[in-house]
Amino acid sequence: MRELFELAPWLPPVLLVLAAIVVAGIASFIPVRLWIEALAAGVRVGLGTLIGMRLRKVSPAAVIRPLINATKAGLNLDINALEAHYLAGGNVDRVVKALISADKAGIDLTFQRAAAIDLAGRDVLEAVQVSVNPKVIQTPKVAAMAKDGIQLIAIARVTVRANIHRLVGGAGEETILARVGEGIVSTIGSSESHKAVLENPDRISKTVLEKGLDSGTAFEILSIDIADVDVGKNIGAELQTDQAEADKRIAQAKAEERRAMAVALEQEMKARTQEMRAKVVEAEAQVPLAIAEAFRNGRLGVMDYVRYRNVEADTEMRRSLARGEEGREGQ
Numbered sequence: 001m002r003e004l005f006e007l008a009p010w011l012p013p014v015l016l017v018l019a020a021i022v023v024a025g026i027a028s029f030i031p032v033r034l035w036i037e038a039l040a041a042g043v044r045v046g047l048g049t050l051i052g053m054r055l056r057k058v059s060p061a062a063v064i065r066p067l068i069n070a071t072k073a074g075l076n077l078d079i080n081a082l083e084a085h086y087l088a089g090g091n092v093d094r095v096v097k098a099l100i101s102a103d104k105a106g107i108d109l110t111f112q113r114a115a116a117i118d119l120a121g122r123d124v125l126e127a128v129q130v131s132v133n134p135k136v137i138q139t140p141k142v143a144a145m146a147k148d149g150i151q152l153i154a155i156a157r158v159t160v161r162a163n164i165h166r167l168v169g170g171a172g173e174e175t176i177l178a179r180v181g182e183g184i185v186s187t188i189g190s191s192e193s194h195k196a197v198l199e200n201p202d203r204i205s206k207t208v209l210e211k212g213l214d215s216g217t218a219f220e221i222l223s224i225d226i227a228d229v230d231v232g233k234n235i236g237a238e239l240q241t242d243q244a245e246a247d248k249r250i251a252q253a254k255a256e257e258r259r260a261m262a263v264a265l266e267q268e269m270k271a272r273t274q275e276m277r278a279k280v281v282e283a284e285a286q287v288p289l290a291i292a293e294a295f296r297n298g299r300l301g302v303m304d305y306v307r308y309r310n311v312e313a314d315t316e317m318r319r320s321l322a323r324g325e326e327g328r329e330g331q
Contacts, residue, residue: 034064041068045079058083066096073100081111090118098124102164105132109164117167122218130162134222137173142181143232144188149239151232152194154184154204160219170218180224183208194231201226 038045045064053060063082070077077096086092095114102109107128117124139156146152158180163170187207191197197204205224214221291308294300 034060038064038068041071043068043071049079053083056083056087058086062086062092066093070096070100073103075099075103077111081115085115085118088115088119090115094118094123094125098128101125101128101132107131107164113164113168117164120168122167124167127162127164127167127218130160131164134159134161136160137177138227139177139180139184142184144185146188146191146194146197148193150194150234152188152197153230153232154188154201154226155228156180156184156204156208157225157227159222159225160214161222163214163218163220166216167218171216172218175217176213176219176221179211179213180208183211183213198229198231201229 032047035045035047035050043064045067050060050064053063063079063086067077067079067082075096077099082092082096085095095111095118098114098118099109099111102114105128109128114124117127136157136159139158141153141155143151143153158176160173160176184204187204188194188197204226208224209221291300291305295305
């Protein structure tokens with residue numbers, strides 16, 4: 001070996017560099033510092049377990065550090081369960097923090113339930129915090145009309161507490177707000193007068209609370225408080241006005257229909273009168289022709305024609321006298 005070093009004096013530095021690289025690679029693959037932290041905190045975990053986590057694509061720090069926090073808080077958690085939750089895509093750190101908060105607050109929460117809540121997409125730590133410290137959610141403006149036709153616009157504040165046992169599969173805040181809004185609408189709609197609602201707004205809260213709106217949700221409703229009630233439009237008057245306007249238009253349409261029918265009937269009568277006059281004129285035009293034909297055939301003599309003209313003149317005179325008397329009576 002000495003002869004080899006004498007022949008290649010550059011070999012020792014190269015070997016030192018290679019050794020340093022190997023040691024650095026092993027140190028980066030095996031989290032020795034994390035192993036020491038765990039031992040110092042009283043968490044018994046072997047280097048083989050940490051190496052196995054590396055091989056299984058599990059971040060040792062994401063499992064061991066939450067386990068250290070749980071152990072210090074007095075919780076006995078299984079490292080394999082934490083690793084399985086990590087592999088399932090869960091947030092181990094938030095689950096452990098939720099378990100610690102629940103334990104300190106005296107809430108019965110197991111690791112299996114907390115992991116299920118986390119994998120369901122809910123923030124388990126926030127759920128525990130809301131269970132300990134209820135939060136207030138405010139409804140948007142809810143418009144409803146009382147029986148007297150006056151519109152009321154109400155805003156409610158709902159105090160809710162998370163129900164840990166119904167977080168998986170339970171409805172969220174949107175369902176609570178929708179149900180409260182529906183209860184407000186039905187309560188105002190059943191009121192005889194809007195004044196009764198304005199005088200006693202807590203009537204809405206009592207009626208809505210009695211309906212058990214938190215059934216099937218992930219929350220427990222503690223109280224419903226009416227924050228504001230404003231008077232809106234007179235919907236009843238507007239509806240009556242619209243109805244009167246509609247009736248008016250219908251009456252106008254019917255009147256226009258009757259007028260059109262009358263005009264059509266009048267035009268038809270005029271057409272018939274003109275037709276009759278045309279026939280009379282045509283008949284009168286045939287009289288001279290008939291007289292001429294009678295002269296030619298010898299069926300009408302001169303004296304007969306003279307008597308016919310006298311009768312015609314007498315008739316015309318009587319008509320003139322009759323028209324004169326009618327004119328004087330009209331004056």
